Amino acid sequence: MKRKVTLKQIAKELDVSISTVSKALRNSVEISDDTKQKVQAFAKLYNYRPNNIALSLKNRKTNTIGIIIPEIVHHFFSKVIRGVELVANQRGYNVIVGLSNESFSKEVINMQMLANGSIDGFILSISKETLQLQDYHHFDETISQGMPIVMFDRVVNEIECDKVVIDDFQGAKSAVDHLIAKGARNIALITTRDYVSVGKLRTQGYMESLMNHQIDPKSELILKLDDSKNYEEDLDALEQEIRPLFESNDKIDALFAVNELYALSAMKVAKSFGYQIPEDIQVVGFTDGVLSKHASPSMSTVSQHGQEMGEKAAHLLIDRLENEEDEEHYQTVIIPADLVERESTK
Amino acid sequence: MKRKVTLKQIAKELDVSISTVSKALRNSVEISDDTKQKVQAFAKLYNYRPNNIALSLKNRKTNTIGIIIPEIVHHFFSKVIRGVELVANQRGYNVIVGLSNESFSKEVINMQMLANGSIDGFILSISKETLQLQDYHHFDETISQGMPIVMFDRVVNEIECDKVVIDDFQGAKSAVDHLIAKGARNIALITTRDYVSVGKLRTQGYMESLMNHQIDPKSELILKLDDSKNYEEDLDALEQEIRPLFESNDKIDALFAVNELYALSAMKVAKSFGYQIPEDIQVVGFTDGVLSKHASPSMSTVSQHGQEMGEKAAHLLIDRLENEEDEEHYQTVIIPADLVERESTK
């Protein structure tokens, strides 16, 4: 086992000084061709690579991005990571991943672990618990220490930083517009309680569309679910929650849900009530997921463009890191949310 | 913007030496209670944290694990990451993620970027291209530099290191056993060409089960697909590939596929041929995916236990990192592959 070779070892071996080796390897004009040749050959032979850690210490720059997400086993978030990684790699950065698991304390701890020199900046999406507690002091602290943050998807007005979101409001609105255009008038909504920003915006989009078409929103058509429950692990429980919507409303002719799982479960429940999709009830979900595409019938959705969000977030962060002049001007990039039409609204 | 405070700054501010501050913060008995109090209060006020990079350089230990996977937008791999992250965090490590995107060169570059001091060891699953080329020199080099590797899922005999795999052979065998027990005799197999080790083992399990039950494998029931194509992006193409299987065989009464997408697509094709599932054809897939659970009918699968693999891999790696005595004894942990029965084999 040959350990990694260092400048010092090369210097000793060739009987020159460390700085000579360093310069020779960087092809400095100060060094004679003879010495350069010798050193470079030796370095190549022993496969010398500068030690990243030493460079980071010296340059006070790690060329590493920290990304903190609530959950990785999730199609949307993994697409975001892919986007971040893609751009980061292109621009010479590594990506270090922390999972908050939707927990406030894990989010805080994870950020503290990384903020102590391991990374140059954060890309993150806020955990549900943090949003509930509305405790954002760790973001403020990080930023005030000079470490930039780019937030995506689940963002919050209280924090001043760059942000990347999709147009949740517009996305929801066009989804409902689409349903109305297809003739629906009694459009049910399955959404979350209001503390998660995206749920709120999507609900508002639903409302706006109804208003614009002179349709009165009916509270009995709106189901607000407790987003803190992990329904993925208990699909039956979710379906039980949805069932009353159809039991007490026999006129529903369309349904919009703020995420994939709700929409899919609603489709199942509707089918169990004997409804045909899309003939009796049309369905649109909201997602970057894979289930919609493979469902039967395949489900129309508002696409979240996860990878694009990740790419954009990475560019924003790296631009800020590499811009010497500390512009205090933060921007919020809004990515359009496209409607993907599939069989459930044909 | 207050930059991160260092020992040096605290020392200057309090007019003591750096080492006094260092010792005071670590509660050394050498330092008077008075000084300790003063220093600790100051450090707390300014929220001092030791710089990870400096520690890494000093200790020649980064407490960071590098994980290289072919693809992150994939349920199985993201589960593995979750497992790795969970254990890593518990044991005081960070996780840095590199994506090979199934490409040999990206795998090599990614590893080189990280191997230069950024991490203490690797957890990885080999890219398809690397498996095809059978070029494993980068793994050998990494290991010979004293950086341990733990491989999972897609492993290779040529490299000596710790490994975590599921029992692909046994998993496939029990899947087919199950189909046979349910009365099936003409069991189709959809698999990949042989260069990816897992596909090979699963095919062997299928064969073994048939043999054990005195059923002759029929080549016309076996479909080998080109795994290098990204069928996820073109489901129609995949279904076109599968269609001939049913066109030329009207006796198929069960089907086993080596991954989720193949199984799901086969189910769709079978349905389009008018077969009922599971009445006419029973189906078992192989996966840690989310599609199977949500399919209709829901699909039986051999579970890959991604998170468990990740956890085990992380433990193996960290154990090795923290075991001073360099035991050259490598182990391969085999995780049992359970059959999850769902509606497609009821």
Next chain:
DNA sequence: TTGTACGCGTTATCAA
């Protein structure tokens, strides 16, 4: 009880 010196691996500056 406190401070000095050193080393981790690197690069930049300045001296020889």
Next chain:
DNA sequence: TTGATAACGCGTACAA
């Protein structure tokens, strides 16, 4: 053309 030195931030052995 080459080499010595300092610095990045930290911890520790040893000297004061």
